[in-house]
Amino acid sequence: MEILLTIGxxxxxxxxxxxxxxxxxxxxxIFSVVVNKKIEKAKVDETPSSFLNVIEILVESINSLLVSxxxxxxxxxxxxxxxxxxxxxxSNLLGLIGLTPPTSDYSVTFSLALITxxxxxxxxxxxxxxxxxxxxxxxxxxxxxxxxxxxxxLANPISLSFRLFGNVMSGGIIMTLLYNALGYFxxxxxxxxxxxFDVFSGLLQTFIFGMLTMIFIGxxxxx
Numbered sequence: 001m002e003i004l005l006t007i008g009x010x011x012x013x014x015x016x017x018x019x020x021x022x023x024x025x026x027x028x029x030i031f032s033v034v035v036n037k038k039i040e041k042a043k044v045d046e047t048p049s050s051f052l053n054v055i056e057i058l059v060e061s062i063n064s065l066l067v068s069x070x071x072x073x074x075x076x077x078x079x080x081x082x083x084x085x086x087x088x089x090x091s092n093l094l095g096l097i098g099l100t101p102p103t104s105d106y107s108v109t110f111s112l113a114l115i116t117x118x119x120x121x122x123x124x125x126x127x128x129x130x131x132x133x134x135x136x137x138x139x140x141x142x143x144x145x146x147x148x149x150x151x152x153x154l155a156n157p158i159s160l161s162f163r164l165f166g167n168v169m170s171g172g173i174i175m176t177l178l179y180n181a182l183g184y185f186x187x188x189x190x191x192x193x194x195x196x197f198d199v200f201s202g203l204l205q206t207f208i209f210g211m212l213t214m215i216f217i218g219x220x221x222x223x
Contacts, residue, residue, distance in 0.1 A: 017105035024090050024102060028083075058082075069211065070218035077217060080119070084112065085210040092168060092202030095175065096194055101202070104169040106161065113161035116213045120156070124220040160212055167205050171197030 035055055042048055048056070062082045066075065091102045102108045121134075128134040138149040175197060179186045 015105065016100045017102045017108060020094055020099050021091070021102035021105075021108060023099075024087060024094070028086060028090065065211075066214060069214040070221070074218060074221055077119075077214075081210055081214060084213065085206055088112075088164070088206040088209055089203060092206055093198055095172060095198040095202070100172065101168050103164055103205075104172050106165045109161040109165040109168075110157070112164075112209075113157035116160065116216060117157040120216045120220045123217055127221055156216060160209065160216075164205050164209050167201060171201055 035052075038049070038052055042052060059082065062085065063075070063078055066078050066081055070077065088103065091108075094101045124137070125131055125134045128137055138146050138153075140149075175190065175193060178190060178193065182189060
């Protein structure tokens with residue numbers, strides 16, 4: 001679903017991936033408000049509902065994964081990691097209901113990778129006790145390796161974004177080609193492929209992106 005706006009006599013096309021991105025963001029915001037209300041109404045001496053049990057399992061799983069990957073000292077990043085993985089998980093599953101996943105747009109995946117990259121650099125500067133120590137770290141273990149170290153650091157957001165974008169976009173292209181090729185027979189075959197490309201591959205890419213984010217940020221916080 002694309003939106004065409006006319007502003008000042010100029011037409012601006014908002015791609016369906018961006019529209020779906022905002023649908024996911026709005027949906028997750030509403031979901032978070034609902035969860036917060038249920039938590040406020042929950043009583044300590046009563047058994048929590050199945051809904052809250054599922055939420056608790058998700059939160060504890062992310063926290064446990066973060067501690068094992070980044071260490072307990074980095075628990076402050078748990079809200080970001082949890083939000084990131086929820087957004088990616090929901091976005092990658094949109095293909096199941098016939099919507100284009102926002103993550104099939106490179107501008108979306110690159111923006112997420114840039115957020116991770118920015119956090120990584122901020123934490124690296126803090127760990128190295130200032131900008132001078134941070135810049136000096138690129139000359140280690142030997143000064144002539146500085147260009148390679150810089151290129152390697154700049155390549156992280158590119159590889160992180162392309163990995164997610166490429167897998168989601170390729171799955172969408174394959175499914176589109178199959179629907180066009182099979183016609184009326186598509187419903188007999190495509191459900192199994194949706195299970196792979198949208199559910200298995202989508203959730204796998206969510207996990208990989210989240211893990212790499214934790215590894216990059218955790219590595220930047222090491223002395």
